[in-house]
Amino acid sequence: MSKLDEFRAEYKNSISDEIEKQKRYYFNIKNKDLREIADYLINDLGLRLSTASGTEMENHLEILYHFSNDETGQYFCPRIIIQNKDNPEVNSIAEIVKGAKWIERELFDFWGIKFKGHPNMKRLLAENHPQEVDKPLRFKEEK
């Protein structure tokens, strides 16, 4: 049984509106069981966290994690929708996989998304930047 079906059988209830494409699998999950699913993907299925990309739509923020299964080239992409845009808050998976430290710091740096439980939550690319560049990649409301 391929890892995809294993995963689907295991977490049927917490996945919603899946998009199944050739070797790509996108699905939405809630913030509260992000850690549990990430732990399952990394340790039980032995996947590798490739990266996480933040996107901002009209009225919500979105984080798309990408886990890669190196044997078959299959990509698992859990997506988290964050409703309030003023101070977005997501659980951190930096304890489960150290590779996520930089990824989450960059999301904080550019989108202002705070990660609960991250070892050193400070800006990645704009650290001690001469001018105050705050969340350059959010909508520019005032412009």
Added chain:
Amino acid sequence: MGWYQKRLAKSLWVFHVSASPCNNCDIEILELLTPRYDLERLGIKLVGSVRHADVLLVSGIVNKKIAPRVKRLYKQAPEPIFVVGIGSCYSSQGVFEASYNRCQKLDELIPVDMYVPGCPPKPEAMIEGMAKLMGELNE
């Protein structure tokens, strides 16, 4: 005095400043020292410390975080110092025109003597640039 200028032209020591480039110009600069385009025959040597340098080879658009460091480097270098800008990133911000993180045009930051356009400039273009610099010193 002409005599010292000739001596300086014959032995320019180069220090490489990479101010946020796409590191293609950096590799082309290092290629100038390799067997095909060997610049040591013109007396040009790559040095590690800015105190020993005569020419600052700056490449890349200078983003806001690196601008004060480039200015400080320029002050640290001993007096007869020349600045040569490598690549179109440096002269006209190249492809990164719309980036929010780029500093203002570089010649407002430090006085620039010469631009070598091209992305990346071919080694022959850079050698011609250095030759022009030496020619300017000689006469």
Added chain:
Amino acid sequence: MNVDLFFYLLVFPGFLFTSILGLIVGWIDRKVSARFQYRVGPPFFQNFNDIFKLLGKQTVLIKNSLKSPFIIAPLVSFGSLVILSLFIGLPLFFDKSFGGDILVILYIMVVFSIMVFLGGGASGNVYSSIGAGREIKLFLADELTFFLVCLIPIVSSGYNLELTSIISAQNAGAVVGSIHGIIGFLAGIICIQAKMTMQPFDIPEAETEIIEGPLMEYSGSLLAFWKLNHYMMYVIYPFFLIALYLGGFDFQGLGIIWSLLKYLLIVVIMIIIKNTNPRLQINKALSFFWKILFPITFIGLILAILGV
């Protein structure tokens, strides 16, 4: 006496001769190692240009460094090298020397390493202090072996400490002829490589690791003195080895070519060693000198005592 002493000190075996010959041999070194790497290499007068250019540049003094030792270090080491070139040049060219001059030469050689340490430490920069520390560690590594390298010819030429008597003792047969001579000569070349911080042992001035170590903060004329010191050592150390092992120079007709060959032999061996192996770490260099080179030289010394 003191008029031609000035001549000896400043012109012939002293400052002018050594620095010009050093710059030429430095050019040979750069040219041959460039040919090693399929490159064309610098033109002939390149080193002269470098030195004159550096003399003309502005000398930057660093705010948080100790001004006086920062300036004194290159000048004192330059002075020590000029005196060294005198003491080694006189017995070789004019057959004049005073009793026990090998010991004096060894002591003055120590002065150079200490001045590098002083210069590096005084320039108040993290890399220079690391470079200065490495200089002393490397000095500890090769000093004992170099001492034995000097002992072998003393022993084999009948326990006298004068360079002229060692040279004359070798008229019968050069020290290199015997087994202990060969061991001592090869160990001597490796020790010179370490003393001059050439390639496999250029740990203090690791150009890519700690940005030329102690020389990092120097610029302008002070840096010119450092570079001149480095090129003068190309002359002093090989001459010292020639005096100890290869029976010095003789200038009757054929002898000139023969002595030139001796000198070029040592320089070429050093260049080949320089271009064929990477830089060692400081602890590996220490273990190499203490665990491998020191026992071999000690065996050479014992053979010399037995007179093999």
Added chain:
Amino acid sequence: MKNKVPLGPYHPILEEAEYFELEVEGEEVVDLEMEVGWMHRGHEYISEQENFNQAIYLVERICGICSTSHPIACVHAIEDIDNIEIPERAQYIRSLVGEMERIHSHLLWLGLAGHFIGYDTVWMWSWKYREPVLEMMEIISGNRNHYGMMRVGGVGNDVVPQDIPELVDKLEMIEEKMNMISKAVQDDPVLKARLKGVGALTKKEARNYCAVGPVARASGINIDVRKDEPTDAYGKVDFEEIIAENGDVYDKLIVRVKEIFESISICKQCINKLEKIDGPVLNDVKEISKGEGIGRYEAPRGEVFHYIRSDGSNRALRHKIRAPSYMNIPTYKASCPGVSLSDALITLAAVDPCYCCTERALKIKSDSEEKPDLLQLSKQKTERIREEHNGN
């Protein structure tokens, strides 16, 4: 007592500006702090102002050494949205260009590694035999590094048949010289003494830090996008993956040297296939439909990852770029402590970091921002998005 050694932003070992703070006790590195951001040029922010063809041209400028890996991954991402097929001849040309770039990138790293440990002869030799590869690139694409070869749905320009004999004998010369260099590098006892057991990265740590590319392969993880997801011509070409065990600097050297031989054999197979097949090189794509696409490619340093989300217009709504060094650089925290200072520096270089790749930037959806020349387009886009959201 502990003191801090600042490394960077300008240091001969780092081609680009990068700032490390090594906590040193005597000569031994105890801890390591990293600060990035010096090379940050706002790539993804710009790539939203431009349409797809301009984005590919821009994405090439992310990194000079892997300057064709990013366009290939970006083109894969765009093609992944609608599963666009590309002609067979274009597949072989893409793999040929990619493998030649791997040869020139590994040779470049081999030279620089030699330079950092003071072995300038290796530097000069490996860069001397890197020039023919750049000449081959000039023959095919007209430029030494930024080739501008990739288009959505195929390749920019074709490999002309009368160039092929010249390419083949250049490859022969490189292979023969590479034998000499790899012999000189592999069984040189001083080099082994200098590099063996330095900065080792265990398999568990490499997996935990999600390392990719030769860094992971040197620690024993079998990960290679060319094998896992064989796009372009990697399915039809046979080559084998090189894995080493103990992940120290010496093994990283061996993995890269052997990979050069693999790439040369792939290039040869691609070239003699190109002689047989002929046909179009680009089937043009008119419309990119709405959706998301993930593009991956095995760059010389590891897996390059591009994620593109398009909304039907000719510009990407969201373009996320993640370079391989982004995952490899944090592994310093695992491999650097406990090593002497001079070894720490060669360990930093052993990962073959490409800092300008690491810091491309993040994107803003710029529909609320008025661009005079693109005013109409952005207005239409905002209408479309707004009624799409009001709809559901």
